[in-house]
Amino acid sequence: MSPTPSVAGDPLLQVTQLRLARRHAGVTQEVLREVSLDLAPGRVCALMGVSGAGKSTVLRTIVALEPFEAGRIAVDGVTLTPGPLPRESALRPLRRRVGMVFQQHALFPHLTVHENVTLAPVHALGAVRAHAGSVADSLLESLGVAQRRAVYPDQLSGGEAQRVAIARALALDPPLLLMDEPTAALDPARRAALAETLRALAAAGRTLLITTHDVDFATEVADEVAIMAHGEIVERGPARHVLEQPQHEATRALLRFGER
Template sequence: MSDDFTRAASIGALRVRALHAVRGQQTILRGLDLDLDVGEVCAVMGVSGAGKTTVLRVVAALQPFSSGTVEIGDLALKPGALPPESRLRNLRRRVGVVFQSHALFEHLTALENVMLAPIHALGQSRADAAAAAAHLLESLGVATRANAYPRQLSGGEAQRVAIARALALDPQLLLMDEPTSALDPARRAALGESVRTLAAQGRGLLIVTHDAEFARTYADRVVVLSQGTIAE
């Protein structure tokens, strides 16, 4: 275990306690408590600036936090400066992130985007990574787009490729930021069914969304943030 982490007692997908985070002189999160069980879909809602995306960034170790605890399974993040990326490999294997803008690499095909993490994080051969990536793309209904570049994908296709990439290391926790923002109603329903399937496979999903209908239909629980803490 790296000095940047400690062993946690929690066996759930995520446990956050008394979380505080600041940006410059502004306090974004103010004593946030949040639990997420394995197999659960939790939607996080609230007005812009409430701290929703900051929660995801802190849990994914993309942004530091000033105090509190963040436990992913038996791994606990420490407050303070972020450790070097080379020390975050255990976390990267446990936490997958789907960004609002997809953040796919434009110079790589859909298949190559999904292959990237297994090759560099797990040391898989290109052949093994390609086979696993193709299976993920097929499971999400975009196998026929494997050789397409991001600019050639529709919003829904890019979203599903981004999910496949996030699942490439088989994480126990999946974080999604506004996943329905670029989807039409049919694609939104398809994404919802995929979300339920991923949870049934034994993952915890934490989804930031403004889409109240999506949250009501597909989440097990909805929490509403206001001024950096849970209001309801």
Template sequence: MSGGLAVTGLRVAHGKREILRGVDLRVAPGEVCALMGASGAGKSTVLRSIAALQPFSGGAIEVDGFALRPGPLPRESRLKGLRRKVGMVFQAHALFEHLTALENVMLAPVHALGWTRAKARETAMALLDELGVSHRATAYPRALSGGESQRVAIARALAPDPLMLLMDEPTAALDPARRGALGETLRELAGQGRGLLISTHDVDFARAVCDRVAVLAEGTMVELGPAEEVLARPSHAATRELLRGPERSPAG
């Protein structure tokens, strides 16, 4: 894998309200970066913009040579290159309830990327096995535990073999043991050469798992650096507030 993620001057507005006011961020292959900030700071908006799930009004986004520009979202047919490079795991997992775990993982490769069902099934089973949930392949989402649902969602995001994995609040509602297991999984994915950008309120998780921390406040990037340094010696008031505030709870 080569390339990485480059976000330059990213601006997003809802009507006259600016959600993001010029965000710059880079994530290299093999790097795990935490995107932190209070609720409403714009973390999910950054992730959704990178994944072309919402338009942005200024700046540029590039993932391994695939560029997104301001304005309306391109048609999905023009986003196949991006879908191969970026996978996203949503906070609520967003699995399709009428499909089994295996069918959820197969969905995008078959319908978005045009794979044969045989190839998609083989890849999906291998991913479910790698993530320790192959025994749940025929289960429907309502029968899965929270941890199992999350691993199926990760498998779904990994099916196209993306360079970049985006995760929105992955430790929300996970107990400490499951947070630890998730951290090990994410470090293994980074070891394969993937870049990971993780929106999180979980300071302990960010310190233990992430290489760098980027802190958003009021739509701008106010602090960026090695996780240990930023979380031990924060230089901005927003970071200090995050470290001592109620949102330190993993469920925040």
């Protein structure tokens, strides 16, 4: 797998016929089967499905945390191809283009909020510390957690930790933001605040791909949804149309799950 230039005029994100299998104790399990997905700048797509459908694995392949066996991923001029993951130094062009917000936030516990946000620009890309600090301050202010800049992650609420994780992901100003189950630990008020934040990011031209099984959140935030089942995208279209008039049994099952 190696990052190479992609063709001008492509969508910001283009995933084509992605295949991934895992082998354990002599047994092969297909995790992703011919997954194809594209997103234009400023669009929000919710990648939906019940647990185990393959949603998080798609995100991990896009951000080059997991290799894949067949297919192609292109992100704003950088292409990933099948094979072993390249060295981190070779992934710098991709890291500038994709930010990732993990479900458990993955903040470094020994660093303050401000240090978490400045880490990648300073140490991965060699940014001047003062400039990285200024960018971090602006992001934390825009996300409403500037007053928490000097505390450590274990002193944050779940909503605060998530906003810090978003600030960290945006510190390199990537055009694509990936979020894995962002509403999993949020109460309704914080979900509403997050929805407002994400729509503002999209309005500013950021492209978002979000995994979720939260139907109400997806309906509110996403322009489109892609429904996954057993490692495949089985239904895709405008969010409200798909979620209000489901055509595939996997979509109907997801809606039944959300009603519980």
